[in-house]
Amino acid sequence: MWKFISAGTTGGPLLRSLNGNKGRQTWEYDPAAGTPEQRAEAERLREEFTANKDKHHHSGDELLRLQSADRIRAKKHSPPSGPVPDAPDAERVEEHLKGAISFYECLQQEDGHFPGDYGGPMFLLPGLVITLYTCGALDQIFSPAHKKEALRYLHNHQNEDGGFGLHIEGGSTMFGTGLNYVMARLLGLAAEEPLCVKAREWMHARGGATYITSWGKFWLAVLGVYSWDGMNPLTPEMWLLPHNKWTGIGMLHPGRFWCHCRMVYLPMSYVYGKRGTCQETPLTAAIRQELYPMPYGRVDWNAARNQCAKEDLYYPHPLVQDILWWALYKAENVLQGSWLRRAALAECMKHIHYEDENTRYVDIGPVNKVINMLACWLEEPGGKAFQKHLPRVHDYLWVAEDGLKMQGYNGSQLWDTSFAVQAIAEAGLLQVSGHCLRKAHEYVEQSQVIEEAAAPLSAYYRHISKGAWPFSSRDHGWPISDCSSEGLKAALTLALLPEELAALTLALLPEELVGPAISPERLYDCVNVILSYQNRDGGMATYENTRSFHWLEILNPAETFGDIIVDYSYVECTSACITALCSFRKQHPGHRAAEIAASLKRAEAFIRSIQRKDGSWYGSWGVCFTYACWFGATGLAALGHTYANDEALRRCAAFLADKQRADGGWGESYLSCQDKVYSHLEGDSHVVNTAWAMLALMAVGYHKVDPEPLRRGAVFLMRMQQPSGDWPQQHISGVFNRNCMITYANYRNIFPIWALGHFRRLVLLGEEEIKINS
Numbered sequence: 001m002w003k004f005i006s007a008g009t010t011g012g013p014l015l016r017s018l019n020g021n022k023g024r025q026t027w028e029y030d031p032a033a034g035t036p037e038q039r040a041e042a043e044r045l046r047e048e049f050t051a052n053k054d055k056h057h058h059s060g061d062e063l064l065r066l067q068s069a070d071r072i073r074a075k076k077h078s079p080p081s082g083p084v085p086d087a088p089d090a091e092r093v094e095e096h097l098k099g100a101i102s103f104y105e106c107l108q109q110e111d112g113h114f115p116g117d118y119g120g121p122m123f124l125l126p127g128l129v130i131t132l133y134t135c136g137a138l139d140q141i142f143s144p145a146h147k148k149e150a151l152r153y154l155h156n157h158q159n160e161d162g163g164f165g166l167h168i169e170g171g172s173t174m175f176g177t178g179l180n181y182v183m184a185r186l187l188g189l190a191a192e193e194p195l196c197v198k199a200r201e202w203m204h205a206r207g208g209a210t211y212i213t214s215w216g217k218f219w220l221a222v223l224g225v226y227s228w229d230g231m232n233p234l235t236p237e238m239w240l241l242p243h244n245k246w247t248g249i250g251m252l253h254p255g256r257f258w259c260h261c262r263m264v265y266l267p268m269s270y271v272y273g274k275r276g277t278c279q280e281t282p283l284t285a286a287i288r289q290e291l292y293p294m295p296y297g298r299v300d301w302n303a304a305r306n307q308c309a310k311e312d313l314y315y316p317h318p319l320v321q322d323i324l325w326w327a328l329y330k331a332e333n334v335l336q337g338s339w340l341r342r343a344a345l346a347e348c349m350k351h352i353h354y355e356d357e358n359t360r361y362v363d364i365g366p367v368n369k370v371i372n373m374l375a376c377w378l379e380e381p382g383g384k385a386f387q388k389h390l391p392r393v394h395d396y397l398w399v400a401e402d403g404l405k406m407q408g409y410n411g412s413q414l415w416d417t418s419f420a421v422q423a424i425a426e427a428g429l430l431q432v433s434g435h436c437l438r439k440a441h442e443y444v445e446q447s448q449v450i451e452e453a454a455a456p457l458s459a460y461y462r463h464i465s466k467g468a469w470p471f472s473s474r475d476h477g478w479p480i481s482d483c484s485s486e487g488l489k490a491a492l493t494l495a496l497l498p499e500e501l502a503a504l505t506l507a508l509l510p511e512e513l514v515g516p517a518i519s520p521e522r523l524y525d526c527v528n529v530i531l532s533y534q535n536r537d538g539g540m541a542t543y544e545n546t547r548s549f550h551w552l553e554i555l556n557p558a559e560t561f562g563d564i565i566v567d568y569s570y571v572e573c574t575s576a577c578i579t580a581l582c583s584f585r586k587q588h589p590g591h592r593a594a595e596i597a598a599s600l601k602r603a604e605a606f607i608r609s610i611q612r613k614d615g616s617w618y619g620s621w622g623v624c625f626t627y628a629c630w631f632g633a634t635g636l637a638a639l640g641h642t643y644a645n646d647e648a649l650r651r652c653a654a655f656l657a658d659k660q661r662a663d664g665g666w667g668e669s670y671l672s673c674q675d676k677v678y679s680h681l682e683g684d685s686h687v688v689n690t691a692w693a694m695l696a697l698m699a700v701g702y703h704k705v706d707p708e709p710l711r712r713g714a715v716f717l718m719r720m721q722q723p724s725g726d727w728p729q730q731h732i733s734g735v736f737n738r739n740c741m742i743t744y745a746n747y748r749n750i751f752p753i754w755a756l757g758h759f760r761r762l763v764l765l766g767e768e769e770i771k772i773n774s
Contacts, residue, residue: 209225481576626692
């Protein structure tokens with residue numbers, strides 16, 4: 001049976017941590033774990049998922065819930081049984097909230113975080129398997145149980161046409177199909193197995209693996225089943241360009257790219273420059289012949305460079321990029337083996353080692369994690385740097401009833417916990433949630449970045465970090481604007497809880513309070529980071545300031561992702577910073593007051609400038625317009641604007657009200673993200689979209705104009721709640737780079753709690769101000 005391990009220390013002396021591995025999430029297989037009944041239940045859950053896989057692509061994270069089954073059975077509160085009335089009163093909503101909070105607390109770990117599935121993309125795990133196979137470490141990391149669950153995942157997420165998507169809900173692509181076919185073969189599936197036969201037929205019908213995207217070409221070349229001559233160059237000499245803007249060419253330096261882009265292309269460039277290739281085996285020789293509808297020796301590799309299946313082509317190459325690649329392709333004959341190439345490779349490895357060491361070998365994300373590990377092996381096979389990478393592989397693996405997957409980060413621990421704090425505190429039911437909030441406070445406190453990455457930051461193109469909060473764990477450590485803001489808001493919310501408890505005259509023991517507040521000095525450090533993120537346009541980007549211009553997207557070589565070169569300003573990041581700064585200055589009005597006021601004024605102008613004519617905002621990190629409207633509305637509302645006095649908020653409210661469905665909820669499809677046009681879900685509405693819409697409408701004061709849409713939304717949420725207090729996992733909620741969807745398993749618990757809590761206090765009880773989250 002698979003066991004979830006929180007704050008696990010598997011990895012021995014090579015595993016480094018800044019805070020005792022708090023937030024670390026790993027899964028271990030123990031055939032003797034659990035009772036026979038639990039093992040049987042796990043198998044039943046797997047079979048049930050497979051039986052419904054073509055209708056429900058998402059797992060319900062049921063193996064995690066199964067591990068918490070004893071706590072769930074022993075919880076004190078459950079939602080009321082029986083039909084939900086059309087006009088529920090505050091007492092009825094309170095009972096649903098108690099059941100929801102009691103259930104969600106059962107998933108909380110001892111270190112205070114809430115774990116959950118953060119999978120969804122289908123191109124991550126194949127890269128890991130290819131790297132481990134190339135480095136001779138596949139069997140060291142992947143036990144037979146790992147391989148079995150990874151293959152289960154493939155069987156569960158193969159589309160009916162035989163292909164695999166970019167993500168679990170997407171239509172078949174050459175990128176997804178080619179890489180997952182290769183992974184299936186490396187994990188032991190025979191070429192004659194139905195999964196492989198169907199996938200191979202899908203590829204061959206579209207010209208074979210030469211039509212895979214550039215990232216797919218890279219991985220196939222690493223395995224030795226595709227020629228490096230069939231790739232557009234990933235020239236490592238780019239890292240030797242001058243970085244200064246005044247040189248002109250400095251604008252092309254990768255240090256100016258969005259960090260997720262540059263940290264992927266950094267090790268890619270190293271591997272490309274070394275032509276790092278797996279030693280041929282009988283299996284790779286067989287795969288090489290299986291991927292193409294023609295003999296491997298007859299492939300025109302020069303033509304293959306720019307071939308891409310129509311299913312994958314979200315971002316076509318502009319002509320200027322093709323000309324650039326042609327010139328660099330010709331230059332490879334000179335650069336290979338030259339002193340310049342050697343210098344470029346050394347520069348790349350310097351930055352790779354910096355990234356590894358300053359993230360405790362977690363790295364910024366799964367793609368650069370795996371390629372950094374490969375680069376370390378190519379530099380020194382079996383060396384210490386490579387060995388330090390191996391334990392951290394487990395931080396990215398997640399197991400659910402649909403199988404084993406690789407997550408889009410090492411988890412979303414801080415992000416989810418910060419939202420959970422605000423949602424649960426908003427409900428005001430501190431008799432139920434006091435212990436849960438105390439534990440969450442410990443995680444928030446332990447996850448703040450309290451020291452900078454190694455100096456000099458400028459030499460490694462790093463933004464300041466001290467005081468920020470990361471997306472996942474302190475060991476990961478990369479600072480992000482919205483994560484810092486939500487972490488700060490959680491800390492400020494928690495600081496008010498003892499006062500709130502006293503006001504309620506609750507007979508609670510001292511240990512049931514949340515503990516000492518985070519010191520003002522550490523909060524000041526966070527504010528310093530948040531203020532530093534503001535761009536010239538007034539908005540905030542993700543990890544760093546915008547360092548270049550939109551025209552640089554002409555260099556985007558990743559045909560399947562959009563807007564990856566530049567770190568743009570976003571409504572979500574900007575709004576999170578606005579609400580955090582507003583909350584901060586209420587508790588600390590004298591700290592940098594003029595700077596904060598000026599920053600808020602510019603940020604407000606940015607949010608207004610990017611609102612669409614229909615009143616919506618486009619969401620870049622969640623699905624999609626509903627998500628962005630929640631941020632846009634709350635950002636403006638925090639600055640004192642309301643439906644009554646602000647035309648922009650009236651248009652936003654009208655947009656959302658128009659999208660409410662007959663069942664009382666809201667439901668938006670991921671197609672909105674890729675098409676940039678609002679698209680309704682088929683079937684039932686979505687509890688997460690519904691919660692976002694309700695929170696946005698209440699933020700602007702729409703309940704004072706027409707409370708009926710909010711009542712209907714609340715009824716929908718209560719009717720969708722399960723007897724355990726949980727909510728069902730529905731369609732995918734997250735997105736990145738316009739076109740790739742990602743799972744946030746905790747959203748289905750956090751946001752219905754938040755929306756119902758706010759609805760109860762603001763609408764049913766008539767509290768004009770929510771003190772605890774003011």
